Amino acid sequence: MKFVRYSAAGHATHGILDGDTVLEISGPPTGRYTETGATASLSSVQLLAPIVPGDVYAMAVNFHSHTGGAPTPTQPEPFLKPSSSVVGPGSMVVLPANAGKVDEEGEMVVVIGRRMRNVSADDALSYVLGYTIGHDISAREWQSGDRSWWRAKGSDTFSPIGPFIETDYDPHGKNIVVTVNGEEVQNCNTEEMIFNTQECLSFISKTNTLEPGDIVFTGTSGVTSRLRAGDSLVTSIDGLGELHNSIA
Amino acid sequence: MKFVRYSAAGHATHGILDGDTVLEISGPPTGRYTETGATASLSSVQLLAPIVPGDVYAMAVNFHSHTGGAPTPTQPEPFLKPSSSVVGPGSMVVLPANAGKVDEEGEMVVVIGRRMRNVSADDALSYVLGYTIGHDISAREWQSGDRSWWRAKGSDTFSPIGPFIETDYDPHGKNIVVTVNGEEVQNCNTEEMIFNTQECLSFISKTNTLEPGDIVFTGTSGVTSRLRAGDSLVTSIDGLGELHNSIA
Numbered sequence: 120m121k122f123v124r125y126s127a128a129g130h131a132t133h134g135i136l137d138g139d140t141v142l143e144i145s146g147p148p149t150g151r152y153t154e155t156g157a158t159a160s161l162s163s164v165q166l167l168a169p170i171v172p173g174d175v176y177a178m179a180v181n182f183h184s185h186t187g188g189a190p191t192p193t194q195p196e197p198f199l200k201p202s203s204s205v206v207g208p209g210s211m212v213v214l215p216a217n218a219g220k221v222d223e224e225g226e227m228v229v230v231i232g233r234r235m236r237n238v239s240a241d242d243a244l245s246y247v248l249g250y251t252i253g254h255d256i257s258a259r260e261w262q263s264g265d266r267s268w269w270r271a272k273g274s275d276t277f278s279p280i281g282p283f284i285e286t287d288y289d290p291h292g293k294n295i296v297v298t299v300n301g302e303e304v305q306n307c308n309t310e311e312m313i314f315n316t317q318e319c320l321s322f323i324s325k326t327n328t329l330e331p332g333d334i335v336f337t338g339t340s341g342v343t344s345r346l347r348a349g350d351s352l353v354t355s356i357d358g359l360g361e362l363h364n365s366i367a
Numbered sequence: 368m369k370f371v372r373y374s375a376a377g378h379a380t381h382g383i384l385d386g387d388t389v390l391e392i393s394g395p396p397t398g399r400y401t402e403t404g405a406t407a408s409l410s411s412v413q414l415l416a417p418i419v420p421g422d423v424y425a426m427a428v429n430f431h432s433h434t435g436g437a438p439t440p441t442q443p444e445p446f447l448k449p450s451s452s453v454v455g456p457g458s459m460v461v462l463p464a465n466a467g468k469v470d471e472e473g474e475m476v477v478v479i480g481r482r483m484r485n486v487s488a489d490d491a492l493s494y495v496l497g498y499t500i501g502h503d504i505s506a507r508e509w510q511s512g513d514r515s516w517w518r519a520k521g522s523d524t525f526s527p528i529g530p531f532i533e534t535d536y537d538p539h540g541k542n543i544v545v546t547v548n549g550e551e552v553q554n555c556n557t558e559e560m561i562f563n564t565q566e567c568l569s570f571i572s573k574t575n576t577l578e579p580g581d582i583v584f585t586g587t588s589g590v591t592s593r594l595r596a597g598d599s600l601v602t603s604i605d606g607l608g609e610l611h612n613s614i615a
Contacts, residue, residue: 173450173451174449174450174451176449176517179514179515180514196513196514196515197515197517197518198514198515198517199447199448199449199515199517199521200447201422201424201447201575202421202422203421203422203575203576203577203578203581204575215573215574218574236523265444266427266428266444266446267427267444267445267446267447267515267516268515269424269445269446269447269571269575270445270574270575273447273574273575274574274575275484275574275575275576323517325463326463326466326518326521326522326523327449327451327452327517327518327521327522327523328451328523329451330451333451
């Protein structure tokens, strides 16, 4: 099942994507909901971030190709992004003044479905509502110069997610391809993760409870490239569609 | 005015503290609310964290006495804590297994009242709903060994706040005294901050929008001390009462 969130006539609501039709539901997919009976064509609505998240986690250095020659991490390395940085598909990513080099990172994103506390890796995926695509936008000078990544990875518009949450999905063996202005800049497979999705979720849950609607960016690969105003950023993942954002 | 949140007969609700009486209100103090007419004596209710926060910021190295001999920061140094780590007055702080040395930090905490984006320091305090006390519990080995402080400062129960939000308050020139088992372990005045409250809020708001209900821990002073199971941790701040937590 594919869950979306969208704006129609100025009203933000949740829905189920059925082909090119959106079936409105009464509330977020992390809770009890019913179909309201209202429908709309996909082309007539503006898609929003498919969930309004609580806490937002992301994984640092989770692909061998993204360690920059440093030793392979011996444990997952999560960090936090503020929920205020989340925007939706089609949204502008705004480069902050004085941020210097700002790069794209295209990633698979997990949406938590049930409260998750101290769960084993074997059981972790049963707590997941579904999967979507995310751009973990990264201001590299702030990332190296500040004590934490609160603005390097957390400035407004730095966490686009979408276009939909796929619930019937195996996160393993999926290709992730990132393009800027149509040119491929990142290409990897989720099998190349240092710690796979269930290992990351389990590790976080050992100390930090994950709540329904919390999201986890699972890491990026390779060498990222600098974004400039006017660029078009697209990440596609097998079975999760494409996430488009433009740079302002 | 003093806002509280509390549990009475298993029901969590917001209220206004009037002497020893709690006047129930219809919703959180960051929105429109009305008094419901229900009242309770303070001694008959269990106080909870006075706000359910969205994003949680905290300030690193914001007192000269807490820089550990390192150079004085030339800009505010915020970091993020997960909202899942927030608990209330009287709650247990649980030391995670294998965390090693876990210290207390007693701090003034700002509660945002209005959406705040790129606001000057001169105007920043007009966006504040009020002030409370917080314990920024810190697992020092994880703080130095992990790439980010997601669990060092974000494990479950690591962000107690309370007991109430004071709206009629000037954050300047206030004494902060922290005791463990009755013995004073930290003692400072908010005038000793490297960046004062309005400078911290303004700096965050330049890149990261602060929403109503978001909270900001404003930093700790001096040298902190190791907490052990059974300890009683109390921070008092002029005009904000006392925040009590026990260690498990």
